Amino acid sequence: MTSPPPRALSARVGIVLLVVAGLSWGTSGVLGTLLVRASGLPFLSVAAYRILVGGLLLTGFALAGRRFRPPRTRAGILRIALLGGASAVFQLAFFSAVGAVGVSVATLVAIGSAPVFVLVVDLATGRQRLHPRLVAALACTAAGLALFMGTPPAGIDPAEALLGCGLAVVAGAAFASISLLGARPHPDFDDVTGTALAFGLGGLVVLVVAAASGGPIAFAPTPASVALVLLLGLIPSAVAYFAYLTGLKAHSSTTGVLVSLLEPVTGAVLAAVVLGERLPPAGLVGAGLLLAAVALVAWPPRGSAREVDAAGAGLGEGDQLGVGVPEVACTSPAWIAHTTPVWASAASRRGQVWSRMVRSATAGENPRSSSSRTAASGDGASVFAAPHSRPIARACAAESGDSSRWAATALTSST
Template structure:
C-alpha cells in the first residue's frame, strides 16, 4: 500500500518475527468484521464515520507523541482525499451494509478477491505487470471460487442476499482502485498516507451521514460505543501502523500475506463469538479464492520483492 522508493534501507525480520507480525496484523484487521457485525444497529454511514474519526484520532495522537505534523504538506491532500474515499469511507459503508445482509465469513472471503481485481487491472494498465500463464490460472481459479461463493445469490430461494453480495464486491473493487492509485503516488510517507486516509474517511462519512440520513443516523452510537472505539483503534489504527512497519521491514510481497490470513481469522471469530456456521460451499469457495489469490500474488513477483 505504499511506494517502495520512499522506504529507507529495511532490516529483514527473522522468520519468527515475520510470522508473528503477519499473525498479529491479520488478527487485528479481521476483528474489524466482528466489531462491525456487533454494531449492526448503527447506520452504515454513521459506522463509517465513527471508524474513520476514531482511527484518525488514534493516529493523530501517535503523531503527536512522535512530534510529527498532522497537517497535509504540499499536494499531499489529494492522495488523502482519494485514499480516504476508496480505501476508507466507501468500502467501510459497503462493508457495514453487507454485513447486515450476509454472514461474516462469506463477506471476508469475497473481500479477499481484491488482489484478483488488482491483477487484472494491472495487466491492462502496466506493461511490467503482465499476467504470466501461472498467474492467469490463479485469476481464473479465484473467480471460479467467487462464483462458488456468490453464484447461488442469483436464485431467489437461496437465502443469500444479492444486495449483500454486490456490496462486498463493490468493497473489493474500491480497495482495488486504492491499491492501483498508490502506484502513481510519488515520495509518499506511508504513515502519513495512513493518517490522511483516516482523516479524509471520517470527515466525509460524517457529512454524508448528517446530510443523507440526518442526526438520527448517530442515534445508536452511544449504545454501541465500545465496539465502535475498538473498531477504530484495534481494527483500524493499530493494524495500519503495524502493516506500514511490516512493509518497511519485509517488503510488499511478504506483507501481502496478511490478506490470505484475514478470511481465516474472520471465519474463526465468526464461529466463536457470533455463533455463525460455515457450510461446505463457503469452505470450498473460500479455499479456491485464496488459492487463486496466492498464485497471483506469489508468482512472478521477484522484481517487486527485490525493488
C-alpha cells in the first residue's frame, strides 16, 4: 500500500523556522570570537570546526530517526556537491573578509548582498514579482544596512578594505546559492541528510584550505573550548541551516534571505551584552529598519494570500502577497493528500474582487481541453490549484496509482 506524502508545511510554521534560523545565525560571531580567544585557533580553523561538527550532529540525528538516505542518483549527488561547495565558499570568503575588514562590515556586506543575488535570479526565472511591500522591504534593507554598517574600522588600507568587501560579496553570493538550491527539495534525500552531507563535504574543503594556509588546526581542549565548539556546531550550524532549509519549503528564497537579516541585528545585541560592544545611535536606527524589512515579508496584510511552496510547486513571494492561489490537493479512492491552506482572493484597485474558475480536469479528460473548464466533482472532493500546482496534482495522482481519477481546479484573479 502506498502511504500518503507528508503534509505540506504551512506558511506560518515556515516563517517561524526562518526566524529561528536568523536568530541562530546571529550567535555565530560571538561564539566564534569566544572560541578564537579560548583556543587560539585562526578563524579559518574555527569555520572548519563549525560546519564539520554541525554535519556530524545532523548525521547523528538522521541516523537516530532512521532518516539518513544518501543520494543514489547523479542529480542527488550533484545537489549535495553544489551545496557542499557553496558552504565551503561561504565559510572561506566570509572569514577571510572578517580578517580584512572586521566582523561587522563583513557580516553586513555578506548578508546584505545575498537578497540582491536571490532577487535577480528569481526575477529572471519568473519565480518572483515586484510588489509595493517587497520594494519597501528592500528599501528598508538598503537604508538599514547603510546605517547599521556605520564607519569602517580605522587604520584599514583602502585596497585591503576593497578586497575584504569583495570577499564578503562572494560570501553573499554563496549564501544566495545555498538559498536557491535549498528552496527546491530533492526526492533522493530529506533536509537533514542533505545538510549533513553538504556540511561534511564543505567542512573537509575548509579544513584542507585552513591546513594549507599554515595556521594551527589542533588545540588543547578545555571544558570551555569544547563547549564552544559544540555550541558553534549546534546553534548557528545544525539548527540554523536545518530550520532555514525546512522553512524554504513554504516560502520563496527572497523571503528567506530577507528574514535572515535578523542575523546582524541578533549579532549586534549579543556583542553588546557578551563582548561589551556599543551600537551607535545610527546603528540602532538601522537595526530597526532591518526589523521592519523582516516584518514586511514575514507578516503579509490581513486577507492576503499566504505563500506556500508545496513540494517545489514554484510559488514565489508574489503568492504570499496576494497575487497567487497557492493551494493544491489530490483525490483518489485511497487517500486525499498534499492539501495546503489557501486564501484565494485578490482585490482590484477599485476594491472589487474578481475570481473565476479557469481550468479543471475530470476523470479521463484532458485538463487543457475546453470541456474541462468546469468544477470537478468526482467522488465529492473539489480541489483548487494555481497553474503552478498542476504538476503536483499529477504527481499525487501518479503516486496514488490512479492517474485517471484526479481533480484540479485553477483559481486565478483578474483586475
